[in-house]
Amino acid sequence: MLCSDQNFDIAQVIRFFRSKSGELAIYYELEEGEKCCSRGIVEVCPESHRITRFLEKPQEGVTASRLASVVFYCLRKDTLSHLSDFLLQQPNVEDKTFGRFWEWLINEIKFPGLSDYTKWLAHYSAKQQESPARPITCRSYARVGLMGNPSDGFNGKTIAMTISNFWAEVTLVESQTLVLLPHPLNDPTEFGSLQDLFRISRKEGYLGGLRLLQATCKKFYQFCSKQGIALTKQNFTLKYDTNIPRQVGLAGSSAIVSATLKCLMKFYNITEDDLPKPVRANFILNVETDELFITAGLQDRVVQVYEGLVYMDFSKQLMEERGYGEYIPLDMSSLPVFWLAYLGDPSDSGRIHSNVRQRWLNGESDVVEAMKRFAELTDQARAAFQSKDWPRLAQLMDENFELRRSVYTEDCLGPGNLRMVQLARQFGSAVKLPGSGGAVVGLCMDSQQLMEMKRAFQEAGCVFCIIVPYCPADSAVQRSK
The missing domain is CATH 3.30.230.120 (Ribosomal Protein S5; domain 2)
Known part of the structure; x- marks a missing residue:
């Protein structure tokens, strides 16, 4: 599982996914006064930048994280095979949502993170500096x-x-x-x-x-x-x-x-x-x-x-x-x-x-x-x-x-x-x-x-x-x- 904050460059992300396979989620920090229960919330490891936990619209007090996931995900093709398993495990129609699927995928299936994302981001940033954009x-x-x-x-x-x-x-x-x-x-x-x-x-x-x-x-x-x-x-x-x-x-x-x-x-x-x-x-x-x-x-x-x-x-x-x-x-x-x-x-x-x-x-x-x-x-x-x-x-x-x-x-x-x-x-x-x-x-x-x-x-x-x-x-x- 890979995440990025608001400073992400989508072009760099695409180049990265061409060279590596994995999952990606984009997150941002909630504005003051915005409630956690209105968003999917992620908990992130500060060292690896991996999402360690996903909570679909949690009640106040369940998590200290203020990092909300936007509706932007990149999934590997073989990840989608788990979708039918998830749906079979959900008896209630209201639980059959993509947010709940994402929560189940991260918290229970526990896909490995892509720890070298930072390295690749730095690599392409350096490339940009070597070849500055034309005016x-x-x-x-x-x-x-x-x-x-x-x-x-x-x-x-x-x-x-x-x-x-x-x-x-x-x-x-x-x-x-x-x-x-x-x-x-x-x-x-x-x-x-x-x-x-x-x-x-x-x-x-x-x-x-x-x-x-x-x-x-x-x-x-x-x-x-x-x-x-x-x-x-x-x-x-x-x-x-x-x-x-x-x-x-x-x-x-x-x-x-x-x-x-x-x-x-x-x-x-x-x-x-x-x-x-x-x-x-x-x-x-x-x-x-x-x-x-x-x-x-x-x-x-x-x-x-x-x-x-x-x-x-x-x-x-x-x-x-x-x-x-x-x-x-x-x-x-x-x-x-x-x-x-x-x-x-x-x-x-x-x-x-x-x-x-x-x-x-x-x-x-x-x-x-x-x-x-x-x-x-x-x-x-x-x-x-x-x-x-x-x-x-x-x-x-x-x-x-x-x-x-x-x-x-x-x-x-x-x-x-x-x-x-x-x-x-x-x-x-x-x-x-x-x-x-x-x-x-x-x-x-x-x-x-x-x-x-x-x-x-x-x-x-x-x-x-x-x-x-x-x-x-x-x-x-x-x-x-």
Whole structure:
């Protein structure tokens, strides 16, 4: 009989059983207040690590052991032949349980222990140290909302696209203790002077990405515990990097959370079955809203999980019935050229939401009808994408912005956003906000006008770039080559 505590590595256990034959039971120490009579209790020899006695849900006072056996056993094939003998000896149906069989097997049949388990465990631990695990690196990409935003937070519909121009990257490597490494620029703790502190804090704010890593890890552990997913007792070091411009509404925060979650899932072998894509999007949103109180809508997380060009329906009925919306990837072949521009010194994008949510919750008709109209525009844009009717899509993008301006007002949108919209329209380009503010996304059908517009934006102190869509299918093909 072999037992192991909560520090067991299941991979080591499997390797061990390939080289030796025997029985295995996993045990753990009961939490304070947990009663022995609710579990199978084992008594363990501290020297040999053998189970010397097994008690099926004993009454208080029968044993001093607080070591409970979980329902995880490995049995030799020939051990099962004793099952019929056990059943014949049990006249009462209530005694014909696996726990009672285990108790009888250990206490009466007394199988020999596997005394060299510790030696083999040490052997494979040494092997692991000789060949350290490779780092796990995952990316999540910035996104642009092409239609329907900001109705994703109001049971609306949106279309968004991940772009390969900007991304967040997280690296995880196994380590002795759990370490979260601060980013040298985004999480500074040392400054050249008080003036440097003032300038950096004014531009970058007080909250970097380290809180996002910590909140994701906390929420991940909480999720796995709630779902009954056992995590191996391995520690790791996490670090992140990002080139997504801050405070311009390109989903930089959720990209860091998304990339961190990808790393944790790979490290602990959490599969799509354990954490499906729709649930994963909700998870990322909850990290930001519940843990960090960040103002956020769901579309960023959905498109960063699904990747590519995604149509999203967040109708109230869907969200209430199953907890997530309808998320449909769209064809990305032959897309038109989209462009992106953002302010060099933006304000906090979260402020752009103003009091619209409260007005919507109060049932204010103008806001309620506007959110329904956003959804209608999104359905029309989906049809335009499917038929590749780019002039119609450009028209819908302009309508999206005007509807947003009517609901949020120009004072709320701010002079910087309005100046960028006005500048784009001087060159005949469709334009709208891709997120909550600080940037604009557009569709210009005239290549000559596009180049002239680029120069105008740069002269106005804005950053301008041609969008490179991120298509997960193309990325998979590249990795296979």
